[in-house]
Amino acid sequence: MKGKYVKVGKKYYSHKSVVRLIECHSDICQNPEKIIRKLAQEKLADAKDIAEAMGISWDGPPFNPKILASILGILCEKSDELTHSEDAELYPVGNGNMVIRYNPKKPKARQNFSIAHEIAHTLFPGYQDQYKARHWSGKFDPENEVEFLCDLGASEFIMPTPIFDMDVKRMGVSLKSLQELSRRYETSIEATSIRMITTSIESCAMMVLSHSYKPEELDKLEREKNQLKLFNGFHWEPPSKKLRVQYFFPTENFSAYIPKYKSIEDSCPIYKVSETRHPYQGPISINISNQHIKFYGEAIILPGTHKRGFGSNVLVFLYQR
Ligand SMILES: [Zn+2]
Numbered sequence: 001m002k003g004k005y006v007k008v009g010k011k012y013y014s015h016k017s018v019v020r021l022i023e024c025h026s027d028i029c030q031n032p033e034k035i036i037r038k039l040a041q042e043k044l045a046d047a048k049d050i051a052e053a054m055g056i057s058w059d060g061p062p063f064n065p066k067i068l069a070s071i072l073g074i075l076c077e078k079s080d081e082l083t084h085s086e087d088a089e090l091y092p093v094g095n096g097n098m099v100i101r102y103n104p105k106k107p108k109a110r111q112n113f114s115i116a117h118e119i120a121h122t123l124f125p126g127y128q129d130q131y132k133a134r135h136w137s138g139k140f141d142p143e144n145e146v147e148f149l150c151d152l153g154a155s156e157f158i159m160p161t162p163i164f165d166m167d168v169k170r171m172g173v174s175l176k177s178l179q180e181l182s183r184r185y186e187t188s189i190e191a192t193s194i195r196m197i198t199t200s201i202e203s204c205a206m207m208v209l210s211h212s213y214k215p216e217e218l219d220k221l222e223r224e225k226n227q228l229k230l231f232n233g234f235h236w237e238p239p240s241k242k243l244r245v246q247y248f249f250p251t252e253n254f255s256a257y258i259p260k261y262k263s264i265e266d267s268c269p270i271y272k273v274s275e276t277r278h279p280y281q282g283p284i285s286i287n288i289s290n291q292h293i294k295f296y297g298e299a300i301i302l303p304g305t306h307k308r309g310f311g312s313n314v315l316v317f318l319y320q321r
Contacts (some may be wrong), residue, residue, distance in 0.1 A: 004016070004019045005019065006018075006022050006030060006032075008030060008031045009031075013032055014145075015145040015146055017124050017126075017146050018032050018146060018149065020124075020125050021035060021036070021123075021125060024125045032145075032149055033152055036120070036149045036150075036152050036153045036156075037153070037161075037198070039123040040120060040123060040152075040153040040157055041156060041160070041161055044156070044157065047068055047071045047072055050072075054071070056070075056071060060163075060185070061159075061163070061184050061185040061186070062112075062158070062184070062186035062187075063160060063185070064112070065112050065115040065116040065119060065154075065157055066115060068116070069100060069115060072119065072122075073097065074097075074098045074099065074100055075093075075097070075098075075099040075100070076099075076102065076115060077099060077101050077102070078101075078102065078103075078104040079101035079102065079103065080103070080104075080105070082101060082102075082103055086106075087102065087103055087110065087114035088100055088101065088102040088103065088111075088114035088117065088118050089101050089102075089118070090118040090121050090122075092128050096128055098122065100115055100118045100119070102114055102118075109187055109188045109191075110188060112158055112186060112187065113151075113154055113158065113188060113191055116153075116154035116155075116157040117147075117150045117153075117154040118150075119153075120149070120150040120151075120152075120154045120156075120157065121146075121150055123150075123153055124146070141246075141247065151191070151194075152198070154191075155187075155194060155198070158186075158187055159181075159187060159191075159192065159195045161199070164195060165199040167181060167184070168196050169199075172202070173197070173202055173204050173317060173319070174298065175279065175281070175298045175317065177196075178192055178193050178317075189302060189303055189315065190208065190315065193315060193317070194249055197249050197250070197251055200251050201251075202251065202321075203251060203255070203319070203320040204250075204251055204254060204317060204318060204319045204320070205249060205250035205251065205254045205256070205318045206248075206249050206315065206316065206317050206318075207247065207248040207249065207315075207316050207318070208245075208247055208302065208313060208314070208316075209243050209244060209264060209270065209314045209316065210243070210244065210246050210305070210314075211241040211242065211243055211244075211274070211311050212241050212242070212244050212261075213241055213242075214261045221238060221239075225238075242263040242264070243263065243264045243271050243311070244261045244264070245258055245260055245261060245262045245264075246260065246313075247260060248260070254318075254320060255320065256288065256293055256295075256318075256320070257288075258286065258288065262286075262288070264286070265287065268284065268285070268286070269282065269284055269297075269299065270284060270297075270299050270314055273299040273300065273301060273314050274301065274311035274312050274313075275311050277312060280297075280298065280299045280300075281297075281298045282296070282297070283295070283296060284296070284297035284299075284316070284318065295318040295319060296318075296319045297316055297317060297318045297319065298316070298317045299314050299315065299317075300314070300315055301313065301314055301315075302314065302315050
């Protein structure tokens with residue numbers, strides 16, 4: 001790997017903003033996920049003090065990130081002319097002041113998350129020098145280091161410690177509590193499920209799957225398609241996509257690891273959920289390195305992801321009980 005990087009567990013961080021974040025906060029720890037959550041908690045504690053002095057109430061759930069932004073002196077503006085994002089953008093407006101422009105046409109939970117995400121960008125050292133746009137909403141892509149950390153920071157702002165943690169402790173991790181917490185905190189199903197995993201003391205994991213190709217398959221398909229274009233009129237039928245893991249997020253004590261792009265067999269209950277759109281609860285067996293690993297699990301389709309002919313994205317909780 002070229003340039004500076006930091007290795008934490010199985011993950012490498014090489015983005016210069018993340019390496020700088022770790023260097024600046026080495027007193028907290030070396031893990032940027034823990035650092036960003038800690039900084040978000042500290043920012044919230046400061047905001048509470050300022051709010052009290054100003055006579056503003058910052059109560060919840062649900063927690064309104066627009067109120068948080070105003071307490072922190074960040075202006076929030078509706079905009080239907082966002083240039084770099086369909087959700088929200090953070091701009092410097094001189095004298096160290098920042099403004100968040102957001103798309104009011106998006107669903108409420110998504111607006112909330114996008115605004116909280118932009119506030120999380122201000123946790124990075126030197127954020128004033130870099131203008132930031134949220135290019136996609138709540139994708140929680142661990143490979144996109146800065147955006148993933150801002151998603152974690154955003155989760156902490158609108159599902160704050162220790163209130164959210166106490167709710168999870170009381171209710172446990174399950175699809176039923178996920179739905180209840182998502183309503184209570186006005187947060188998306190996906191963002192809420194990840195936040196539940198970050199605080200759970202149970203041995204569990206969540207993952208999101210979608211019908212897709214592996215990157216190397218995509219490259220190969222593109223090459224084949226271009227070659228076939230040379231033969232005019234040749235009918236080209238692409239091979240079918242598989243249900244693959246987009247990301248996997250475990251608690252620290254979860255002993256199995258499921259890699260990105262891992263495909264799921266058609267006979268697995270997770271696959272059936274993507275086709276029938278009916279939730280599933282029961283045993284789930286996943287073939288990892290030629291070994292069938294057994295879990296107890298729950299799966300639902302992710303709301304708003306139904307694609308004609310390709311099934312839906314699936315959200316799964318796995319438990320080692
Ligand atoms: Zn961002």
